[in-house]
Amino acid sequence: MNTTIMLFLLQDGITNGAIYALLGLALVLVFAVTRVILIPQGEFVTYGALSYAMLATGQVPGTARLAVAMGLVAFALDLFFARKALHARLVMRSVALNIVFPVALLGLVYALVGPHTPVAVNIALALLIVAAIGLFLYRIAFQPIAHTSVLVLLIASVGCHLALQGLGLVFFGAEGLRGPALSGAAVTAGPLRFTGQSLAVYGLTVGFIVALWLFFGYTRTGKALRATAVNRLGARLVGIRTTLSGQIAFLLASVIGAISGILIVPITTLYYDTGFLIGLKGFIAAIIGGLVSYPLTAVAAIVVGIVEAFSSFYASNFKEVIVFTLILPVLVLRSLAAPQVEEEKD
C-alpha cells in the first residue's frame, strides 16, 4: 500500500469515526442519565437523514405526522398519570408541549416545503421533527418505566427500535434516498481533497464535543443532568426533576442522531434500516468507553472509523465482522479489570 492510499483510508476513517463519535456520545449521555441503552439511536439517524432528503425533494415526510401522533399519546399519558392532581398549569404545559408544538411544526412543514426551500430551512425542519420524536419517545416508552432495571429498559429500547424501523419503511419506502450536499466547497491539501461536507462533519463533531463539555461543566442544567446520572435519589432530594433530565437527554440524543444523519446522507445513500448499523458502531465506541467516559468514547469512535476504513480496503467482505470484533478484547479486558457487581435493584 502506498502512502496516498493510506492517507485516503485515514481520511475516510476519521470522517466516519467523527460521526460514530457523535452517536457514541449521545449513547453515553442517555445511558448515564436514564440507564437506557438507546438502540433507536440509529432510527434518529435515518429519520433525520431521510426527512431532510424528502424535504429537499419538496415532499412532506411521514415523520412530521408521526410527531403529532406521538404528541397526542404523550398528552394522554400526561393526563392519565396526573389524574389525581390535575392543575390547570400542568394541563396547559402539556398541551403546549405535546399538542401545540408538533401541530405547529406540521403546519410549518406544509407551509415551507417545496423544491426550492433553502437547505438551512430543510435542515432546521428535519431537526425539529426528530427532536419532537425523541422527546415524545422518552415520554411514551421510557418515563413510565424509568424506575425499572436496565434489562427492562433495554427490552423497551429494542421494541422502540423495531417499531420505529418499521414505521421508517412506511414513511420512506424500501428505496434509498440521498440528500443534497450542505456546501459545494472543497479544499485540496496534497493528494487529499476535503469536501465541504467532510469539513462540516469535523467542525460539527468538534463543536458538539466542546458544547457538551461546556454544557455539562458550566451550566446548572448540565450539572443537574450529571447529578441525575451519578445519584438519582440525591438529585431528587435537591429538587431536580429526573423526568425532565431524561427528556433533555433524549432531546439531545435525537438531535445529535438527526445531525449525524443529515451529515452523511449527501455522502452515501441511506435506507430506512441503515441507521441501525451506523448506530451500532457508535455503540461499539460507547462500550469501549465503558458507557461512562465521553473522551474515551470519542477516541474509540475514531479508532472504529479507521479500522472500518482499512478493513473495507483489505477484506471488504469482513468489514463489519472486523469492526464488531473490536468489542471482544475490550469486554474481556473490562471484565478482568472490574470487580463483578450485581445489578442494583431499585
Place this chain on the structure above:
Amino acid sequence: MSALLSVTDVHISYGKVEAVRGVSLDVAANEIVTIIGANGAGKTTLLNAVMGVLPLRGRTTFAGVDMAPLDIEDRVATGLSLVPEHRELFGTMNVEDNLELGAFRIAKSTAAVSLERVYTLFPRLKERRKQLACTLSGGEQQMLAMGRALMGAPKLLMLDEPSLGLAPIIVADIFRIVGELRSAGVSVLLVEQNAQAALQIADRAYVMELGEFVLSGTAKDIAANKGVAASYLGFQHEGESAI
C-alpha cells in the same frame, strides 16, 4: 401556634409488613425535634415517607400544604429537605458543584448568599471546595450533605443519623451546628441512635419502638425518664458510641 410539619396517623408498609403504625407528630417553627429509638424501629422509614421517597397512608401537611399529591421534587420546593442516612451525594462531582446543585430550586442570586452561609457554617467545605465528594472523609461528607440541603434554604431540615460512623469530635461539631440552625430560623427533625447527644440539643422528643411512638414530651422529660435512660442512654457508652 400551628405546626410547620404535621404528620397524622401515618402507616407505612413494605409489602405486607407494616413498618410504621399510626404515628402522629408535629414540628413547630424554630424547633428541634428528635426521634430516638433502636435499630429497625422505623425512624428512617418515617423520614423517607414524609419526604415522599416511600408511600404512606395518613395525612402529612407542611407549611399548611397537603403533601400527598406532591413528588419529592415539589416537596423540596415547599422548603422541606432531607439529609438521608446514606447522604446520597454526587460522588464524582466536586464539593462546590454539590452545593450549587443543592440550590437547584432557588434563584442564582439567593444561591450565592446561601453558599457563603454554608461556608461560614462549615469552613472545612470551603477548603475542600474543588475536591470530589467521594474523596472526602465521612465527617466531611456529612457536612457536605447538610450543606447541600441548607443551600436550598429549607424551612425544615430532616436529618437521618447524622452521627453514624463518625468520630466523637466530629459528632460534637455536627450537633453544635444543628443547634445553630435553630437560631438561623431552620427547624430540625432529627433521627438519632445517639440519644444522649440528640436529647441535649432537642426541644422535644419522640421515642419510637417497633413502628410506634411509645413516649413523647420535652427533651428534658424524656432524658429524665427512667425507662428511656435504661433502654437508650445506658447502652450508649457500650454499644453505640464511637468512643
